[in-house]
Amino acid sequence: MVVLLAVVVIGGLVWLTRRNRGAARADHAGTDDVSPRFPGRPLGGRRVPTALMSQGRIEVRGLTKEYRGVRAVDDLSFTVEPGRVTGFLGPNGAGKTTTLRMLLDLVEPTAGTATIGGVRYADLDQPIRRVGAVLEAGAAHKDRTGRDHLRVVCQSAGIPLARADEVLELVGLGVAANRTFRGYSLGMRQRLGVAAALLGDPQVLILDEPANGLDPQGIRWMRDLLKSLAAQGRTVLVSSHLLGEMAQLADDLVIVTAGRLAAQGTVASVIGSMTWLSRALVRTQELEKLAAVLGGDVVVTPAGDGGAYITGADAVAIGEAALRAGVAIHQLVTQVPDLEAAFLELTAGKAAIR
Amino acid sequence: MTALLDSAALDQADGTGTTLVRLLRAEFMKLRTTSTGWFFLAGFIMFTVAALTINGFGSHYQLYPQQGLVSRAQGLAEAAHARSPAGLAAIAASMMTSGQRVGVLFALLLGVVIVTSEFASQTAAVTFVTVPRRVKVIRAKVAAAACCGALFWLVSTVMAAVATPLFLYTQHVSAPLAGWTVTRSVLLNLLGFVTWAVFGLGLGAVLRSQMASVIAAVGVYAGSFGAEGLFTLLYNLFHQGWLLGAPVIAPALAYAVMIMSGQAFPYAPAGWVGGVIMTGYTVALVAGGIAQTNRRDVI
Numbered sequence: 001m002v003v004l005l006a007v008v009v010i011g012g013l014v015w016l017t018r019r020n021r022g023a024a025r026a027d028h029a030g031t032d033d034v035s036p037r038f039p040g041r042p043l044g045g046r047r048v049p050t051a052l053m054s055q056g057r058i059e060v061r062g063l064t065k066e067y068r069g070v071r072a073v074d075d076l077s078f079t080v081e082p083g084r085v086t087g088f089l090g091p092n093g094a095g096k097t098t099t100l101r102m103l104l105d106l107v108e109p110t111a112g113t114a115t116i117g118g119v120r121y122a123d124l125d126q127p128i129r130r131v132g133a134v135l136e137a138g139a140a141h142k143d144r145t146g147r148d149h150l151r152v153v154c155q156s157a158g159i160p161l162a163r164a165d166e167v168l169e170l171v172g173l174g175v176a177a178n179r180t181f182r183g184y185s186l187g188m189r190q191r192l193g194v195a196a197a198l199l200g201d202p203q204v205l206i207l208d209e210p211a212n213g214l215d216p217q218g219i220r221w222m223r224d225l226l227k228s229l230a231a232q233g234r235t236v237l238v239s240s241h242l243l244g245e246m247a248q249l250a251d252d253l254v255i256v257t258a259g260r261l262a263a264q265g266t267v268a269s270v271i272g273s274m275t276w277l278s279r280a281l282v283r284t285q286e287l288e289k290l291a292a293v294l295g296g297d298v299v300v301t302p303a304g305d306g307g308a309y310i311t312g313a314d315a316v317a318i319g320e321a322a323l324r325a326g327v328a329i330h331q332l333v334t335q336v337p338d339l340e341a342a343f344l345e346l347t348a349g350k351a352a353i354r
Numbered sequence: 355m356t357a358l359l360d361s362a363a364l365d366q367a368d369g370t371g372t373t374l375v376r377l378l379r380a381e382f383m384k385l386r387t388t389s390t391g392w393f394f395l396a397g398f399i400m401f402t403v404a405a406l407t408i409n410g411f412g413s414h415y416q417l418y419p420q421q422g423l424v425s426r427a428q429g430l431a432e433a434a435h436a437r438s439p440a441g442l443a444a445i446a447a448s449m450m451t452s453g454q455r456v457g458v459l460f461a462l463l464l465g466v467v468i469v470t471s472e473f474a475s476q477t478a479a480v481t482f483v484t485v486p487r488r489v490k491v492i493r494a495k496v497a498a499a500a501c502c503g504a505l506f507w508l509v510s511t512v513m514a515a516v517a518t519p520l521f522l523y524t525q526h527v528s529a530p531l532a533g534w535t536v537t538r539s540v541l542l543n544l545l546g547f548v549t550w551a552v553f554g555l556g557l558g559a560v561l562r563s564q565m566a567s568v569i570a571a572v573g574v575y576a577g578s579f580g581a582e583g584l585f586t587l588l589y590n591l592f593h594q595g596w597l598l599g600a601p602v603i604a605p606a607l608a609y610a611v612m613i614m615s616g617q618a619f620p621y622a623p624a625g626w627v628g629g630v631i632m633t634g635y636t637v638a639l640v641a642g643g644i645a646q647t648n649r650r651d652v653i
Binding site: 155158 | 364376377380387388389390471476477480481482651653
């Protein structure tokens with residue numbers, strides 16, 4: 001009886017192992033049976049009509065999350081379009097990560113909806129083939145190699161294990177594939193997170209602070225990668241604190257503060273909405289005379305070195321006024337607000353820890 | 355849409371197997387690709403070797419009582435009992451299950467680790483983003499824990515199956531290793547290993563914290579042995595007969611009752627009672643773990 005049982009148990013384990021090896025062999029074997037990449041073959045679960053997935057639009061409507069009386073996310077609504085990089089900005093504690101986690105069904109909303117192509121993440125067929133996510137740089141077992149970390153995801157999702165090596169090469173981690181996660185630098189961990197997100201060649205990418213810890217070359221690499229992905233028609237939603245980087249990377253912006261939407265639009269339109277922050281730098285020996293000519297609507301603020309910032313009048317008006325008054329102007333420069341100035345203005349007074 | 359890569363691998367993606375089988379393979383891969391699972395297995399093997407050695411010495415002294423420790427008459431009586439068919443069958447059963455009563459702790463703790471390592475290493479988010487249907491993930495983990503429990507039992511039993519005939523041969527006695535007494539003990543221990551592994555998994559899924567779960571698991575197992583004294587004390591106070599059998603509600607004693615046919619402690623109920631109680635705890639913990647996993651946010 002014992003021998004019989006032992007045979008059954010060993011037989012079961014051998015069967016599982018052989019099936020595993022068979023799948024691994026199939027990973028490397030060539031075949032002409034090429035399945036379409038979008039959508040992939042059904043891998044199980046509920047099927048979602050393809051029509052609903054025709055666009056990778058992310059829609060957030062009235063999303064709210066309350067933790068013990070504090071509204072981490074408060075009636076938040078915005079839309080992220082395919083084919084563009086959308087920057088998701090906000091001060092610490094603004095609710096960015098909570099929003100992204102609600103989008104990925106990791107956190108249950110108190111109210112509202114978050115959908116991708118009109119479908120909740122939890123209801124997506126083959127979610128990893130539709131959406132790739134980078135959530136935390138430290139989200140891997142410290143004793144597991146980078147390759148094995150990705151292979152576990154492949155195995156869970158029904159993606160051939162060989163795909164792990166492909167994405168490792170893509171993110172520049174091929175040489176470190178067999179190193180354990182413990183030995184990865186923060187930048188390498190970020191790259192591994194991106195590699196995991198790309199395993200399913202997804203239509204939508206959601207990245208939470210992916211540039212943290214990257215060196216300048218890494219940031220440049222990340223920027224080029226995300227831009228190229230958006231250029232292919234994919235939806236890229238990326239949160240970041242690096243405003244300078246976001247100004248170079250993003251096409252659109254969603255700015256949240258204290259869990260609420262502060263601004264949404266193209267980078268130019270968001271900054272453009274802050275035109276009242278524009279000012280002119282003027283250098284002249286007769287500043288008081290010039291201010292008197294400009295009238296009482298302007299505000300003059302010393303800028304050092306004999307210069308001054310003038311708000312309330314643009315460079316043309318200042319130049320004409322100086323001409324009329326016979327004031328010699330040594331320098332006249334229009335200063336428009338950048339993303340940082342716009343961000344700080346939009347979030348001013350609302351960034352306190354709640 | 356342009357593909358990110360000219361991916362030969364993705365072109366062949368066909369999602370072989372059902373979700374449960376895929377997830378079960380992934381769980382095995384998780385265990386294989388970290389040192390934890392191997393550490394547990396190595397520790398268990400060393401423990402089993404030690405248990406076989408200690409048990410061997412104990413059985414040897416049953417067959418050959420030492421003159422200095424007992425009187426000659428008592429020694430002869432003990433040896434005669436040990437050498438009777440029932441005595442030899444009991445020795446064989448004991449050798450064949452050497453260390454397994456405590457060895458289930460390894461299965462219990464591995465069950466805990468299978469689920470809590472996801473939270474300790476922050477991979478739970480990756481797991482649930484890959485497979486948002488969390489019940490399926492927990493089901494696969496339950497199956498993986500059960501398989502690990504069975505594997506530990508198999509390793510222990512194979513080691514015992516090699517050592518026991520050798521031991522009996524060196525002691526110049528023979529016992530029917532395929533007899534019902536031995537087979538029953540071995541089978542009940544298989545059930546025990548599987549149940550404890552799944553018990554640990556359920557406990558880990560409920561508590562999530564690895565440290566808290568490990569402490570609770572060891573506490574539940576070791577603390578159970580205090581239940582007998584506690585209920586004896588209560589019996590002395592209240593003189594209710596049922597209190598003498600009540601220690602069976604402690605998980606480790608329920609397990610002992612299950613595998614020892616009611617001989618685990620004086621007034622122990624029948625073996626099936628222990629089995630029902632142990633299974634009840636395990637089912638309740640897994641159900642609680644599934645409810646927790648479904649309800650709680652992954653932050």
